[in-house]
Amino acid sequence: MAAPSIYEHLEPKQIHLFQLEHASSSDHLTGRLVVLRHPTHLDKTLENYRGMCRNWRDMNFVKKPSKAYGYDALSYTWGTQLETFPLRLQLTGKLYKDGFLYSNGVVQREGTIDIHRNLYEFLCRLRKARYTRFIWIDAICINQNDDRDKNMQIPLMRYIYHEARQVKIWLGMATPIEEEALASIPDLTEKLEKQPHDNDFKFEDPDKLESIGLPGPDQPVWRALGLLMTRSWFDRLWALQEAILWERTSVVYCGDKQISWETLHSFVVIMIYHGLANWTLPRSVATVVGVTNGYEAVSLIEKCNDLLTAAEWGGLPLDFLLNVIRRKSVTRPADMVFGMLALMAHEEKSRITVDVSLPVERVYFEFARYYILNELDECILNHTSSQSRREGLPSWCPDFSSPETTVPLGSKFQDLIQHGQELSPNQFSTSFRAGFNKNGQWAKPMVKDRQYTFIKDMPTSKRLYQEGMYDLSHPDFIHVVSDLMQLNASGVLIDKIAHVIKPTDALATRVDHWTEDNLEKIVAWDKECLSLAQKTIRTGDEIPTAYWRTLIANSLRIPVNGDLCWDEHGRTDYCHAYKEYRAYLDLLIPHWATNYATSAPAPLPCELSSEVLAFFARFIEVVRNRCFFATTEGRIGIGPADTKPGDDVRVIIFCPTPYILREQGSVYEFVGEAYVDGMMYGQALDMLDQGILTKERFTIA
Numbered sequence: 194m195a196a197p198s199i200y201e202h203l204e205p206k207q208i209h210l211f212q213l214e215h216a217s218s219s220d221h222l223t224g225r226l227v228v229l230r231h232p233t234h235l236d237k238t239l240e241n242y243r244g245m246c247r248n249w250r251d252m253n254f255v256k257k258p259s260k261a262y263g264y265d266a267l268s269y270t271w272g273t274q275l276e277t278f279p280l281r282l283q284l285t286g287k288l289y290k291d292g293f294l295y296s297n298g299v300v301q302r303e304g305t306i307d308i309h310r311n312l313y314e315f316l317c318r319l320r321k322a323r324y325t326r327f328i329w330i331d332a333i334c335i336n337q338n339d340d341r342d343k344n345m346q347i348p349l350m351r352y353i354y355h356e357a358r359q360v361k362i363w364l365g366m367a368t369p370i371e372e373e374a375l376a377s378i379p380d381l382t383e384k385l386e387k388q389p390h391d392n393d394f395k396f397e398d399p400d401k402l403e404s405i406g407l408p409g410p411d412q413p414v415w416r417a418l419g420l421l422m423t424r425s426w427f428d429r430l431w432a433l434q435e436a437i438l439w440e441r442t443s444v445v446y447c448g449d450k451q452i453s454w455e456t457l458h459s460f461v462v463i464m465i466y467h468g469l470a471n472w473t474l475p476r477s478v479a480t481v482v483g484v485t486n487g488y489e490a491v492s493l494i495e496k497c498n499d500l501l502t503a504a505e506w507g508g509l510p511l512d513f514l515l516n517v518i519r520r521k522s523v524t525r526p527a528d529m530v531f532g533m534l535a536l537m538a539h540e541e542k543s544r545i546t547v548d549v550s551l552p553v554e555r556v557y558f559e560f561a562r563y564y565i566l567n568e569l570d571e572c573i574l575n576h577t578s579s580q581s582r583r584e585g586l587p588s589w590c591p592d593f594s595s596p597e598t599t600v601p602l603g604s605k606f607q608d609l610i611q612h613g614q615e616l617s618p619n620q621f622s623t624s625f626r627a628g629f630n631k632n633g634q635w636a637k638p639m640v641k642d643r644q645y646t647f648i649k650d651m652p653t654s655k656r657l658y659q660e661g662m663y664d665l666s667h668p669d670f671i672h673v674v675s676d677l678m679q680l681n682a683s684g685v686l687i688d689k690i691a692h693v694i695k696p697t698d699a700l701a702t703r704v705d706h707w708t709e710d711n712l713e714k715i716v717a718w719d720k721e722c723l724s725l726a727q728k729t730i731r732t733g734d735e736i737p738t739a740y741w742r743t744l745i746a747n748s749l750r751i752p753v754n755g756d757l758c759w760d761e762h763g764r765t766d767y768c769h770a771y772k773e774y775r776a777y778l779d780l781l782i783p784h785w786a787t788n789y790a791t792s793a794p795a796p797l798p799c800e801l802s803s804e805v806l807a808f809f810a811r812f813i814e815v816v817r818n819r820c821f822f823a824t825t826e827g828r829i830g831i832g833p834a835d836t837k838p839g840d841d842v843r844v845i846i847f848c849p850t851p852y853i854l855r856e857q858g859s860v861y862e863f864v865g866e867a868y869v870d871g872m873m874y875g876q877a878l879d880m881l882d883q884g885i886l887t888k889e890r891f892t893i894a
Contacts, residue, residue, distance in 0.1 A: 199226075199282055199304040200336040206230050208349060209284075209334040210264050210327040212296060213319055222280045222308075222316050225296045226334070227287040227327070231255065231352055250289050255356050262292055263358030265328040268435035268443075270425045271524055272311035272365070279305050280316075280333065294327055308332055315363045318449070328361075329353050344548045351535045354435045360443040362436070364424045367448030374417035375450045378460045381407065385463040419473035421447065422487030430521035430532040432490075437497040437536070461491040476706070485520050493517060497536075508538030511564055512571030516604060519579075519596050526553045526583070529593035530560045541567070553594075554585040561590045562673045565680075569637065569663050572848050575603035575866045578818070578833060587678045589863040589893045598818040598834070602746050602866050603849035624748075624759050625873045628684065628848040635878045637847055638664040669846040679860070680893040684845040685886040687877050688824040688869070690853070692729075694721055696834050700817040704810075712782050719744075719775065722821040729823040738763075739870040741771040743821075743829055745811040746868045761874050770808035777801060815868075828872070833865030842869060844877040846888075851877075860894040 200209070208231050214223045229251040254262050284302040288295050308316075312332055319328075331350070336342040354360060367375070384406050408414050424447075426432050436443070436454075443454040464470040470488040497517075500509055514533045523529055527549065534545060545563045547556045564573050577588075579595035586592055603625055629635050663670075669683040699707075699714035726740040748759045749767065801809070819831045824842060832853050841854045841861070851872055853864035880886045 199284060199302050199306065200339070200342065201228060201284060201302065203228065203342065203345060204230075205345065206349070208329065208346065208353060210294075211330055211333045212327050213316060213324060215320060215323055215325075222278070222313070222320070224280065224282055224333075226282055226284045227294070227296055228284075229254070229287065229294075231349060232356065254289065254292075254294055263326075264294075265326055265359045265361055266354050266357035266435070267315070267328060267330045267361050267363060268354070268426070268432055269315060269363040270311060270365075270429050270432075271309050271332065272425070274309050276310050277307035278310065278313040280308050280313075281305050282333070306333070306337075311363070311365055314366050315446070318446070326358075329357065340548070340550045344550075347531055347549070348534070350431075351434065358442075360435060362426065362432075362443060362445045362454070364421065364426050364445065364447040367421075367450070368417070370413050370417045371421055372448045372450040374414045374421060375445075375447050375452060377414055378418075378452055379456055382456065382460045382463055385467060385469075386459075388467065415473050416475075419475055422470075422474060424487065425522075427487040427490035428485045428522045430518055430523050430529060433494060433497065433518075433521060434532055434535045436494045437501060458491055458495060461488050464488060465492065471703075508541060509536045511537070511541070511568040512604075515564070515568075515571060515573065515576055515591075516601075519576075519591075519593065523594070526594040527551070527556045530556050533560070533593075552585070554583060557583075557586060557593055558590055558678050560593070562675065565671055565673055566665065569847070572603055574845070574848060574852060574863070575601040575850060577863060577865055587680075587863075587894055589680055590678070600814050600817070602815070602868055624757075625849045625868075626875060627850050627869075627873050627877060628844050628846050628875075630875045630878060634882075635846070635875065638667045671845070671847070674892075677894070681890060682845045682893060683888060683890050684843050684848075685877050685881055685888055686841055686843050687851065687872055687880075687886065688826045688828055688842040690822050690832075690836055690838050690840040690842065691825045692725060692823040693836050693838060694718070694725060694821040696816070696818050696820055700813055704813060709782060712778055716775070716778050716782065725821065725823050726829050729827055729829055731827075736768055736771060738766075738768065739829055741768050743831060743868060743870050744771070744816060745808060746815045746831070747870075747873065748815075749811050750807055767804075767808050770805045773801065773805045774809045774812075777805075822867075824869070828869055830867050830869035832867035836864060836867075840864060842867060843891075844872070854891075854893065857894070860892045863893050 203209070207228055209226045209228055212225045212227070214225065216223065232252045232255050255264070282304060283296075283300045286297040286299045286301065288297045309332070312330065331346075335346045388405060403409055444451050445454060445457050461470070464473075465488060470486075474486055474488075497509060500513065514536060518529060518533055521529075521532070523532065530547060531549070534547075544567075545559060547559045551559075561573055573591065574589060576591050576597060578597050578599045578601075579592045580598055581595045582592045583594070591597075629637055672681045673679075674681060697714050697718035699711040699718070702711060722744075723736070723740060726737055726743075730737045730739055732738075742760075742763075745767070747761075747763075748757055749765075750757050816831060818834055820834055820836050821829070821831055822836055823829050830842075830851075836853050837855070841856065842851050843854050844851050850866045851869045853867050854861040855864055856862075877886060881888055
């Protein structure tokens, strides 16, 4: 990277800005760096206001973007780091003239840094367009060889993008057909927006497409659009920060073409509205669960924008971040935490002591420790599942760099019934509370002077920030042992695992790309689980109530809006929905084998009622990557894929679900969250009060 002598040691709130020099296309890239103090208006401290007053010319330049004022910022991916190109830099002084920012030509330092191909190609594009404005680019404006500079600059990135005159999104170079596809987006959007929502609107029908002026389904523009939506920028965590924090305009560049962000967003909305988004994606992306694509990424960015607009305190909530960032990617694993910090409220992130020099494992632990102490309504223990785990991490700490493999059962983020909303006609209740009650001895202990900030007009009326809500001095709250990276927890042993049926791999594929093989594996897995449930529960019922409730974690999404409801009191009966979907699959498999090739997608059960489809969808969501188990005390449940016979099933005080723990000498290994029928709403605490169970303190390492 850079020789340290090129960069000036910056003071707090100072940043570098880069200006590209014009030259012939055959010459090496060259440019200038200048230093200015960023106003960072989201920082409301008195010290920051004083700094802005002392540097009023810099403040005016940033805060009055126009033809003269303001800088741009680049959002891009570093891409492959195997090939580098030289960039000659001069650090110069600056001057303002008629509102414009100029280099004063006085060279203070100079040297060469190496940049990667993706950035090199973008700078060549800017040089070809004779771009003259100052721009902020992380690989150039941050000294990549200096941890001190990184620690100062990374926290400023949210302000840099927020105040930029324009954010330039660079997707990378493009083929001619990809450039044509990008340029066609405004026209495609306009034509699709004129069409009513039609469930029969299929891409397989060329006459339908061509009748409204769209290219036929075999035209290469559709495949090119799908390839654009798989660009690595959409998968990048820093892109989420850069995209949701801008306050002004943004432009998307790909090759020699460009469109506005608003145009891209309109296209994504209409494609999703008509159910056409997945059709354009390559099969390797469209079929695999958990792979992020551009349609999902753009939608997520707009949801984050809505949250930030509603949140007057300037950041996204911890629980929201925990639910969304694990599907993003970063170059450096520690950036998963630094990316979250960049999206948190200024007051919150200032209380977390991490820097880029710390080992990744310590960065993850420090964030998890802060989370446990400050976000008590969304338990971090329900977010530990991951595709892989870093060595050195405690078993209870999420590997933030690895996507979650399961939908968190104990997450309250999509809870419909919160904060005094009326219950539905079927008397659904709030999400699980295995380790606490709403009132009484086992209610979470509150302090008297508690403050709330609510997001209004949101689907869940979710409280996004709390200050001193719970009394953390209570002896039963989880305590973090920092030097050992362990948890001390209070809880009860409710059962032990006796039998385990491993997860089926059939659910790793999106349902609209299932084949006969997927269906046969699901039916076989279901039959094996049902047989174990019948032997364990012994009620004599053909389909035990506990069984079908376990398959959906006793919760169901409302078909109208997708909100999730929990049936605490067992007042609804979806056994008929289970029987109907099973009967449908039993009929579908031989029909499929007779009429379709096994490599083709299976026809969806679209003729089933919305209630049955909702059950089917929730079943897939809940059991994906989870095992089915029976316990020594005659209970059934679902849990982590690596659950083993002999594991403990424990309830931890003030946590929402039971958990699977594995004894390792004097400490326990944390395996993951579980659903145990009949133990999800404080029943273990009732048994504790009755003297049936005993509370104990134990250590999780």
